[in-house]
Amino acid sequence: MKKSICVIGIGYVGLPTAAMFASKGHKVIGYDLNQKAVDALNKGEIIIEEPGLGDLVKKVVSEGNLVGSTECPVGCDVYIIAVPTPINEDKTADMRFVEAATRAIVPCVRKGAIVVLESTSPPRTVLDLMLPILKETGLELGEELLVAHSPERILPGKVIEELRTNSRIVGGINEKSSLEVKKVYESIVEGEIFITTSTTAEMCKLMENTFRDVNIALANELAKMSEELGVNCWDVIRMANQHPRVNILQPGPGVGGHCIALDPWFLVEKSKNAKLIHQARLNNDSMPEFVMNKIDGIIGGLKGKTVTLFGVTYKPNIDDVRESPIMHLKDMLKAEGAKVKVCDPHAGEKVEDNFEMYESCKDSDIVVLGVNHNQFEKPDFAKMAENMNNKVILDTRNFWSREEVTKAGIEYVLLGEGREE
Ligand code: SAJ
Numbered sequence: 001m002k003k004s005i006c007v008i009g010i011g012y013v014g015l016p017t018a019a020m021f022a023s024k025g026h027k028v029i030g031y032d033l034n035q036k037a038v039d040a041l042n043k044g045e046i047i048i049e050e051p052g053l054g055d056l057v058k059k060v061v062s063e064g065n066l067v068g069s070t071e072c073p074v075g076c077d078v079y080i081i082a083v084p085t086p087i088n089e090d091k092t093a094d095m096r097f098v099e100a101a102t103r104a105i106v107p108c109v110r111k112g113a114i115v116v117l118e119s120t121s122p123p124r125t126v127l128d129l130m131l132p133i134l135k136e137t138g139l140e141l142g143e144e145l146l147v148a149h150s151p152e153r154i155l156p157g158k159v160i161e162e163l164r165t166n167s168r169i170v171g172g173i174n175e176k177s178s179l180e181v182k183k184v185y186e187s188i189v190e191g192e193i194f195i196t197t198s199t200t201a202e203m204c205k206l207m208e209n210t211f212r213d214v215n216i217a218l219a220n221e222l223a224k225m226s227e228e229l230g231v232n233c234w235d236v237i238r239m240a241n242q243h244p245r246v247n248i249l250q251p252g253p254g255v256g257g258h259c260i261a262l263d264p265w266f267l268v269e270k271s272k273n274a275k276l277i278h279q280a281r282l283n284n285d286s287m288p289e290f291v292m293n294k295i296d297g298i299i300g301g302l303k304g305k306t307v308t309l310f311g312v313t314y315k316p317n318i319d320d321v322r323e324s325p326i327m328h329l330k331d332m333l334k335a336e337g338a339k340v341k342v343c344d345p346h347a348g349e350k351v352e353d354n355f356e357m358y359e360s361c362k363d364s365d366i367v368v369l370g371v372n373h374n375q376f377e378k379p380d381f382a383k384m385a386e387n388m389n390n391k392v393i394l395d396t397r398n399f400w401s402r403e404e405v406t407k408a409g410i411e412y413v414l415l416g417e418g419r420e421e
Contacts, residue, residue, distance in 0.1 A: 072105065106133065148171055
């Protein structure tokens with residue numbers, strides 16, 4: 001049955017979710033306080049970069065199944081909350097947007113409606129934060145107003161595909177809520193939908209990202225140990241991963257994005273037992289400084305030097321710079337008195353001093369490959385070398401060929417490679 005669905009928050013998660021529901025014939029309203037995002041949506045345009053999303057939004061808006069609004073619509077069948085859950089300075093969750101969205105719904109919901117929280121949230125958010133607010137509707141929760149957490153698990157860059165094919169978790173405040181919310185998602189999800197409680201669903205989502213964070217921390221620790229002990233960590237990873245039960249992830253300049261770099265803190269905040277998780281976060285957060293010290297060591301001081309950064313987004317082939325470790329590196333380098341030139345074909349105006357590739361190498365004392373965008377796969381190293389003041393490259397992703405780089409007369413330094421002496 002076609003439903004009227006209000007998606008609250010039309011950002012990285014809400015917009016693709018809204019568009020997917022609309023593409024299945026549901027009547028969807030994207031409610032957001034950001035006038036710019038709403039205006040763009042109503043013109044069928046998007047203000048973020050995500051493969052396939054632009055075409056999908058254009059189509060469903062022109063068909064009239066998706067509209068944007070800066071007001072919360074009354075009487076929808078389903079309200080889906082997909083607002084950001086950032087962290088505060090002290091690493092506790094900033095739940096203001098979830099709270100505001102829940103409050104916005106109160107005067108709008110009618111008997112029989114469904115409320116779903118998609119935003120990644122600390123354990124017990126549905127029970128302790130949302131339910132007391134939703135009680136103000138006067139509706140019987142779990143009977144007249146159904147409530148669940150169904151965390152988004154889509155990978156930026158593959159959002160449209162993963163929305164459809166990933167399995168999904170639905171954690172209701174009671175079985176009736178879980179079953180009804182499952183039915184809603186069945187219209188867009190081809191993967192399996194698992195039913196559980198709201199707090200278990202919250203824990204699942206947090207542990208997925210924490211699993212990844214802890215494993216990346218292990219890889220980063222390996223990189224540091226390798227430099228100390230004179231081995232090449234990339235060789236270690238390649239060979240250790242031949243073992244059927246081992247899968248060491250990739251080290252790098254740190255962990256970015258609005259998910260993996262933040263979510264583990266929600267567990268640290270809520271549980272005194274989250275010790276390994278806490279340490280892993282600190283390990284990953286230490287990487288930009290580790291890279292900066294490495295640069296310092298290679299070029300002998302930072303003050304007055306020119307450092308070129310290839311890539312500043314938090315991962316390859318996307319435009320998102322949130323929590324990007326290379327952005328942190330950039331700020332730290334500047335604070336140490338270095339001049340920083342950036343080349344990032346995806347970041348656009350999100351970053352100042354964004355140069356064309358070869359132009360960015362001009363007068364450079366070191367080129368640092370920070371993000372392995374496709375555009376950087378096979379640069380003309382000889383052309384880069386022509387412009388460089390000091391011919392050295394630091395590859396933090398094991399992305400470039402040592403042979404190609406050295407052939408162009410540039411010294412090649414790899415993160416996580418110690419020299420056996
Ligand atoms: N990274 C490494 N080494 C690796 C893998 C990743 O340093 O081996 C770094 C990346 O460079 C990047 C960061 O980790 O800075 C995160 O990138 P990612 O591609 O691992 O994940 P996200 O943050 O883009 O998306 C994650 C996904 N979660 C998992 O894979 C468990 C996605 O499915 C979630 O929906 C998303 O978080 C979210 O919204 O929570």
